Amino acid sequence: MMRLPKFRYFSPTSVREAVRIRAGEGPDAAYVAGGTDLYPNMKRRQQTPKVVVGLSRIPALSRLSVGREGFAIGAAMPLSAIERHRRVRREHPALVHAISEISTPPLRNMGTLGGNVLLDTRCNYYDQNFEWRQAIDFCMKKDGTVCWVAPGSPKCLAVQSADSVPVLIALAARAVLVSPGREREVAVEDLYRNDGIHYLTKRPEELLTAIRIPRADGWRASYRKLRRRGAFDFPVLSVGAALRFEGGSTAEARLVLGGVSSAPLRLSVAESILVGRPLDREAVEDAAQAAAGPSRPMDNTDFSFLWRKQMTRRFVAFALDALREPGTPAAAVS
Numbered sequence: 343m344m345r346l347p348k349f350r351y352f353s354p355t356s357v358r359e360a361v362r363i364r365a366g367e368g369p370d371a372a373y374v375a376g377g378t379d380l381y382p383n384m385k386r387r388q389q390t391p392k393v394v395v396g397l398s399r400i401p402a403l404s405r406l407s408v409g410r411e412g413f414a415i416g417a418a419m420p421l422s423a424i425e426r427h428r429r430v431r432r433e434h435p436a437l438v439h440a441i442s443e444i445s446t447p448p449l450r451n452m453g454t455l456g457g458n459v460l461l462d463t464r465c466n467y468y469d470q471n472f473e474w475r476q477a478i479d480f481c482m483k484k485d486g487t488v489c490w491v492a493p494g495s496p497k498c499l500a501v502q503s504a505d506s507v508p509v510l511i512a513l514a515a516r517a518v519l520v521s522p523g524r525e526r527e528v529a530v531e532d533l534y535r536n537d538g539i540h541y542l543t544k545r546p547e548e549l550l551t552a553i554r555i556p557r558a559d560g561w562r563a564s565y566r567k568l569r570r571r572g573a574f575d576f577p578v579l580s581v582g583a584a585l586r587f588e589g590g591s592t593a594e595a596r597l598v599l600g601g602v603s604s605a606p607l608r609l610s611v612a613e614s615i616l617v618g619r620p621l622d623r624e625a626v627e628d629a630a631q632a633a634a635g636p637s638r639p640m641d642n643t644d645f646s647f648l649w650r651k652q653m654t655r656r657f658v659a660f661a662l663d664a665l666r667e668p669g670t671p672a673a674a675v676s
């Protein structure tokens with residue numbers, strides 16, 4: 343049985359108190375929301391904070407509000423509560439779909455949107471228990487020096503694997519970050535860095551308090567995820583797509599890949615191929631073709647990386663086909 347290491351636990355009741363404690367404790371501290379990522383990582387000694395600052399007793403972090411601008415979802419709101427929320431379901435079904443594919447119902451009762459957005463990067467050489475990792479002399483991400491995925495690589499190649507992220511980026515969501523004496527807002531897209539160890543641009547003491555999502559306002563979105571088991575598994579390739587139509591043509595497009603690098607990947611060439619054209623079979627096939635180039639999965643998750651690359655075209659086509667009028671024939675992408 344794997345046991346948690348010893349740590350001190352704080353249970354603040356306000357955002358201000360939480361950021362004060364976290365900032366005061368320095369690099370040996372971590373926030374915890376649902377704990378469905380952090381605690382297993384601590385049991386495996388992948389993360390070893392001496393101080394843990396719990397977020398579950400801060401009411402402001404579990405609220406959802408809807409205004410003229412859109413939705414503000416508290417970072418510690420459980421995933422299952424978002425899934426059930428009628429207005430989110432109506433306006434952002436793609437987000438609800440992505441959330442419904444995260445782990446399992448009991449884990450979605452504990453897991454939160456903020457924890458998902460800030461999920462640790464994953465890798466076959468890292469997501470193992472201590473003894474397994476010790477037997478290979480560890481890896482660059484924790485306690486070692488070599489990236490076993492590509493031993494010549496100067497940086498860790500662990501992969502971004504959070505289901506909500508590609509859709510949130512496609513929906514132009516923003517993150518609210520609070521630290522002592524300061525609040526700032528950044529695009530969710532700008533939260534990530536293509537580095538498996540330093541995968542977040544936010545400072546460690548910054549608390550994610552909310553995710554803001556604009557009104558759908560004519561945008562339609564979809565999410566498609568590749569995984570081995572339909573019941574539960576992390577994505578090893580995922581696509582978030584959002585399109586806005588004008589007069590029968592695509593006026594704006596956002597396409598995002600997850601599961602293929604340490605940061606989510608925006609497919610700008612594929613996006614520009616769609617703009618100004620009707621979303622017909624040819625447009626979907628052209629965009630899906632263009633998406634395969636920048637998709638460079640590494641050999642560090644389930645399935646062969648070559649096959650995952652090949653699947654990029656098909657999954658981008660699935661995501662785009664879902665945005666076409668019901669009953670239109672699917673694009674022929676093999």
Ligand SMILES: Cc1cc2nc3c(=O)[nH]c(=O)nc-3n(C[C@H](O)[C@H](O)[C@H](O)COP(=O)(O)OP(=O)(O)OC[C@H]3O[C@@H](n4cnc5c(N)ncnc54)[C@H](O)[C@@H]3O)c2cc1C
Pocket residue numbers: 372373374375376377378379380381382397417418421443444445446449452453454455456457458459460461462503504505506548549550551574575576577
């Ligand atoms: C068996 C299993 C299967 C899973 N399958 C999937 C899957 O298919 N898809 C998927 O996306 N995830 C999956 N997960 C991971 C996890 O359950 C979800 O990502 C969940 O949303 C994490 O949320 P949490 O609140 O539990 O995060 P926590 O574990 O509490 O936190 C995760 C990280 O975020 C930080 N953090 C959390 N909240 C904040 C905040 N407000 N401000 C600053 N830092 C914060 C923590 O310090 C920690 O580093 C799985 C987990 C397990 C155990």
